[in-house]
Amino acid sequence: MAKVLTVALVVIMLVVGFGVGLISSPFLLAQSSSSTDTVWANIQKTGVIRVGTDPTWPPYQLIDNQTGKIVGFEVDLADACAAKLGLTIDWQSVAFDNIILSVQQGQLDMGVSGFSVTPERLDQVSFTIPHSTTEGQIVMLKSVADAKHITTVTSLAELKSLGITVGVQSGNVEQTELQDAGVPIATWSDSAAPFQDMVSANPSVQAVYAETPITTSWIATFQSEGKSATVIYSHPYYPVAFLTAKGSHTLLDKMDGALAQLIYDGTVDQLKAKWHA
Structure with missing residues (x-):
């Protein structure tokens, strides 16, 4: 009888352990995130994405000599992504080697400046899906x-x-x-x-x-x-993409969704043809 009870207890422990494993496994069940994307929360309040770019990288970014505005392939593409999300972009001219730091420190929400997706940069920031190679x-x-x-x-x-x-x-x-x-x-x-x-x-x-x-x-x-x-x-x-801070997971997901739609509907190809990009 004692032997039967022992076997039963072992079986119960195995079942419970298996169930706990399922619950805790990040591969089998979705995990809730306790972190809040404060960047996205602020964007929702203002309706504006603050984007840094170095406008000396034609045809991706350049200054229009007539209007003085920042224009280019990536500018049009990022604007189109923002429009898909019901948002606008505040374009800010920033020295290229200061953009990542400004995004990390929260002075900018996103960097759009012909950034190559490299292993070293992936340690510092997050990238959207690539739009070009x-x-x-x-x-x-x-x-x-x-x-x-x-x-x-x-x-x-x-x-x-x-x-x-x-x-x-x-x-x-x-x-x-x-x-x-x-x-x-x-x-x-x-x-x-x-x-x-x-x-x-x-x-x-x-x-x-x-x-x-x-x-x-x-x-x-x-x-x-x-x-x-x-x-x-x-x-x-390397492939080229937009970048966000590591904690900006909601902004990143939203931009990925918009980019995917613009790739699918041919907008990205149209903009590349327009800007010879």
Whole structure:
């Protein structure tokens, strides 16, 4: 009899333990979140999303010379997402390498500035679903490339052996890549300055490292000015997305939903065609 009772108790304990496991498992049952998205709560009160961007990254972001307003592919796309949510965006011009910190500190709700989704940044902030994928490219004036007998290079490290100084925007992933490869660099806080320096009368750099479609945009601009630029190095790059603070889970979910709809209905493709992005 004692043996039967012992077996029965073991069976009961196993059943109870299994039930507790089900309840506590994050994979089997939805978990309630005790955290409150204060960013989304404030957005609901104001009806406005505060977004930081560096408007020197055409065609993603730039200043309209006639209106003085921030325009571009990502600007239109983020505005369309906000409209889906019944919200508007307060666009704020912020230096690129200050945007993530401003989002983390709550001075901005979101960052929209051609941000590459990298493992390092994922430790700092959260990203929406990507809206684009790009290529990393080294751009050089064709006259300089011809003078140095360069058609293409196969790696960033090769630029070091060729004695080429490369311009790059500070805070970009490209800056880290160039430094890791030991390439001499010059940095600027905005993305336009390296390209402008490269084609100036007394350039401090012979090439610029950036991503498509920004490189494509500058090559077209140079061509319109009678200057020929060429791509000497190109490789697949990170996807591009909007970013939020780590705790802004509701804002992130809402933006993901809006983006998914705009991808599905063709709006994203239409905006890419409009801005050559």
